[in-house]
Amino acid sequence: MKTIKQLIRCVLLSACSVIATVAVADDKPSFEQYLQQVKQQALAQGVSPATIDQAFADATFIQRTVKLDRNQPEKRVTLDTYLPKRVPQWKIDKARKLYKQHYSLLKEIGDQYGVQPRFIVALWGNETNFGTYTGNFDIVSALATLAYDGRREEFFRKELIAALTILDQGHIELAQFQGSWAGAMGQTQFMPSSFLAFAVDHDGDGRKDIWGTQADVFASIANYLAQSGWNDDLTWGRQVKLPADFDPELAGLKIKKSLAEWQQLGVRRYDMSNLPTRDIKASLVLPDDAQGRAYLAYGNYDVLMKWNRSYYFVTSVGYLSDRIAYPSVFAK
Structure with a gap:
């Protein structure tokens, strides 16, 4: 049982906690005040006043964007x-x-x-889906919302400034500046900072148009991969079979072994034939667990992980690329 003094102390501490919480909430600027701060930062980083005024004229806080950012899928998904x-x-x-x-x-x-x-x-x-769905969220509003929300404020504020830079450089009109709820844009779904680093004006019209120009879309994807270390002498990886006694501690992208070493450890092609004899380093990837699908991941797998750090996404890209290149193999 708590004494009277202890109870009083608990009440006082609780009250102080509530007061502190309210004080923190009161200290947070309004969304409009926050945008004023962003405007000053953008101006200091060279974005023109005209672009800033136009971009923020109709910017709004999008509650659905916050909900999507915090939403966690409940249903368990496996690669299968x-x-x-x-x-x-x-x-x-x-x-x-x-x-x-x-x-x-x-x-x-x-x-x-x-x-x-x-x-x-x-x-x-x-x-x-080959450019047919690129998102319909206003990029400026979505990024401003996520920055203001604060869960990843530094990241999204940087992306918001990058988005303003894209507008300022004239690559897209504000009315068409739409994308995903997280600010990914165009047929490549580049974040604004990735656009500034990798987007390409392949057709030479002065605009890096990843929204509607096929040549710019393809070249921007290729440029991203090339600058990230792509090797066109290799594929992405291959699905393999593991021996019954395989040690799952050997899995992971940080562990690199030659194909000969994996062969010695009992790893085989999916059809149980021997691995290629080329001098290639690879990692063993288990997107689910040792009972699920297993892949030998080459250097290009690591490059695709820079694009999207999801084993599932990277495997789906590799799988689709194989289905494009080797239709007769999968037809069997």
Whole structure:
């Protein structure tokens, strides 16, 4: 049992805690006041006053953006359930069709950047269904909302300044400046900072148009991969079979072994034949666990992880690229 003094102390502490919480809330600026701070920062970083005024004229706080940012999927997903949904047969068929349709341009860009065209198409398909869905959130409002919300304020504030820079450089009109709830843009779903680092004006019209110009979309994807260390002499990886006694502690991208070393450890191709004899370093990746699918991941797998740090996403890109390149193999 608590004494009277202890109870009084608890009440006082609780009251102080409530007062402190209210004080912190009161100290937070309003959304409009926060935008004024961002405007000053953007101005200091060289964005023109006209662009700043235009961009923020109709900027609003989007509650749905905050909800989506904090939402965590409750249903358990495995690679066996993810891949059929992410890469259904209709998407494979469409990827093959578009690969053939744009092959001349894809090869030109692939040769220039050292990236196999099938990976350009696979990323394009997995990010925005080949450009058919790029998001309909106002980029400035979405990024301003997420920055103001504060969970990742520094990250989203930096992206917001980058978005203003894109507008200031004239790559897109404000009315068309839309994307995902998190601020990812265009057919490549680049964040604004990635746009500034990797987007390409391949057709030479003075605009890096990842929203509507196919040449710029493909070249921007290829440039991202090339600058991130892509090697067009290698594929992304391969699905493999593990021996019954395989040690799962050997899995992970930080562990690199030669194919010969993995062969000695009992790792085999998916059809149980021997691994290739090339001198290649690879990691063993288990997207789920030792009982799920297993992959030998080459250096290009690490590059794709820079694009999206999800084993599922990277595997889906690699899988779609294989379905584009080797239709006869998967037809068996």
